[in-house]
């Protein structure tokens with residue numbers, strides 16, 4: 001059975017602030033889901049509700065087609081934004097403690113802790129106190145803490161923030177591997193290039209509402225067409241439905257309004273002189289994100 005986490009129409013207010021307003025999405029087994037949104041958009045609130053440390057005003061969290069229970073919640077591996085390990089505990093002891101807390105026997109807890117210590121490049125730090133580690137290494141321990149009890153779901157709040165490129169690779173590889181084992185993985189991040197590279201699907205949240213969910217390709221399909229055209233300077237001036245985004249020598253990047261035929265654009269470029277380049281440019285997640293948070297794209 002593949003595991004599936006569903007967030008169903010969750011709303012949450014803090015006094016007068018509506019933090020979440022009917023947020024819905026699901027994360028399927030084997031999938032890496034990137035959760036992106038501006039500061040204060042509602043990512044942490046959503047994740048806390050998924051874990052059960054916060055109760056929604058309305059809406060539900062489902063796991064494997066049933067409302068989530070306390071038992072299933074203990075099978076979530078969670079990496080909180082505020083981190084929250086005991087600073088004076090040693091790395092190995094802490095991980096063993098957490099594994100046992102989640103019900104593992106002493107031998108299994110030790111085996112699992114050692115395994116993640118090695119996988120995450122912490123072997124030389126295993127006897128060090130958490131507080132004596134660099135921030136990046138503390139974060140590796142925090143990921144190990146989310147993984148050590150062999151969770152069925154991973155919910156990670158900004159796991160990549162502050163990591164060096166090697167640690168980013170290690171973290172990425174581990175998350176990919178967990179996903180390939182059928183574990184739904186959801187993580188928030190402001191590093192959109194990384195999310196685009198790593199994630200199977202993406203959710204964009206804006207002011208407590210999910211404004212777009214899907215693969216980057218699906219989201220791109222709804223966005224306007226971008227063309228790179230090498231042609232005589234000024235060919236696009238005044239052309240209806242064509243917006244010039246950048247012009248560099250004879251190379252122009254234009255965006256077409258919905259319904260504008262790219263062949264008519266090519267014809268316009270040709271009518272001004274020879275065309276040396278004509279290609280579509282894929283929109284990046286960063287551009288989609290800007291569109292979604294400024295105009296509110298549809299899911």
Ligand SMILES: Nc1ncnc2c1ncn2[C@@H]1O[C@H](COP(=O)(O)OP(=O)(O)OP(=O)(O)O)[C@@H](O)[C@H]1O
Nearest residue numbers: 014017018019037038039040041042043044045046
């Ligand atoms: N305990 C709280 N009391 C009052 N308001 C809160 C509380 N926690 C969050 N909020 C508000 O709820 C909204 C959503 O916050 P949340 O932390 O979920 O956003 P976020 O997307 O995780 O942001 P960031 O990217 O900055 O971490 C914000 O307006 C925030 O100020």
